[in-house]
C-alpha cells in the first residue's frame with residue numbers, strides 16, 4: 001500500500017469517533033451531489049441498503065431502551081414530590097425553548113418574506129405529481145385535536161409497543177414507573193430486570209455506533225442525491241430563513257438559555273454531544289438518535305437519573321426545530337397565496353405549531369405531516385392547501401435533517417440545565433474533553 005494511504009488510514013484510526021462521523025457527513029454531501037448529476041442505480045441501491053441497515057439497527061433498541069430508561073429514571077428519583085418537581089421543570093424548560101423557536105420562526109418569516117413571489121415554484125411538476133398522496137394526508141390530519149390526544153392513551157400497551165407508537169408507549173411507561181416508585185422495596189426485582197435491559201441496550205448501541213460513519217455517509221448521500229444543489233438556488237430564500245432560524249436557535253438561544261438557567265458551558269456540552277448531533281442530521285430521526293444522545297450525555301458527566309427521564313421524553317415531545325419549521329412553512333405559504341396575516345392569525349399559527357410539533361413522532365418526515373393541523377383554518381382553498389403541502393414535501397428531507405439536529409440538541413440542553421439545577425452533573429468530566437470516553441468502548 002502506498003505510504004500516503006497508510007498515513008491517512010493511521011490518522012483516521014487515531015481520530016476520535018466523532019471525526020469519523022463528521023467525515024462521513026461531509027463526504028456524503030459530495031457523494032450525493034455527484035449522484036444527483038450522474039445517478040448510478042447500483043451505487044444508489046447499495047447506499048440505500050447501508051443507510052437502512054444503520055437506521056434499523058438503532059431503531060431495534062429504541063423501545064426497550066426508552067421503557068427501561070424511564071423505569072430506572074423515575075424509580076431512582078423515588079418520591080412523588082421529587083418526580084413532580086423534576087417533571088414540571090422539564091416541561092417548563094421545553095415550553096420556553098419551543099415558544100422561543102416559534103416566535104423566532106414567525107419573526108424571521110415576517111421580516112424576510114420568503115413566500116412573496118414563490119407561487120410559481122409551488123406549482124412545480126414534482127409537487128403536482130405527489131398531490132394525491134398529499135390530499136390523503138391532509139384528510140387524515142383533519143381529525144380533531146381531541147381525537148389525536150385520545151390516541152395518546154394506549155388501550156393496549158403491547159399493541160402500541162408492537163406498532164412502535166412512541167407517545168402511547170411513553171404514557172404507559174410513565175404511569176407504570178410512577179406506580180413502581182410508589183410501591184417501594186417490592187419493586188426491586190422488576191427494577192433490576194430493567195437495569196439489565198438498559199445496560200444491554202446501551203452495549204448494543206456501542207456496537208452499532210462502530211457503524212455510524214458509513215451509515216451517516218450513506219444516508220446523507222442518498223438524501224442529497226434526491227435534490228442536488230439546484231434546490232438552493234430556486235427556493236434559497238425559504239431555505240435561508242430556515243437555516244438562519246435554526247442557527248440562531250443553536251448558537252444564540254441555547255447558549256443564553258444555559259447561561260440564565262444553569263452554569264453549563266455550552267461549547268463543552270456541544271463537544272460532548274457532537275456524535276449525537278451528527279447522527280441526528282444524518283438520520284433525520286430523534287428517536288433513532290435517542291440511544292446515542294443518552295450515551296453521549298451519560299458518558300460525559302450528566303447523571304443517569306436525569307438523562308434517563310428527560311431525554312426519552314424530549315425525543316418524543318420536544319420538537320422546537322420542527323415547530324420553527326412549521327411556523328416558517330405556513331407563513332411562507334400564506335405569503336405565496338396572498339393570505340393577510342393578522343396578528344391574531346400569527347399567534348394562532350404559533351400556538352398550533354407548538355401543539356402540532358409535540359404530537360409528531362421523532363421519525364423522518366413526521367413534522368411535515370402534522371403541519372396540516374396548523375394549515376387548517378388559514379383560509380387557503382383545498383387546492384392551494386394540497387399544492388402548497390406537496391411543495392413542502394419536495395424539499396422535505398434537507399429541512400428535516402436540519403430541524404432534527406436542533407430537536408436533539410435541545411433535548412440535551414434541557415437535560416444539562418436540569419442536571420445542573422439538581423447537582424447531577426460532573427463538571428470535571430464535562431469540561432475535560434480529553435477525558436471523554438469514546439461513546440464506543
Ligand code: ASP
Nearest residue numbers: 285286322362363366367
Ligand atoms: N424528523 C424529526 C425528528 O425526528 C421530526 C420531524 O419530522 O420534524 O425529530
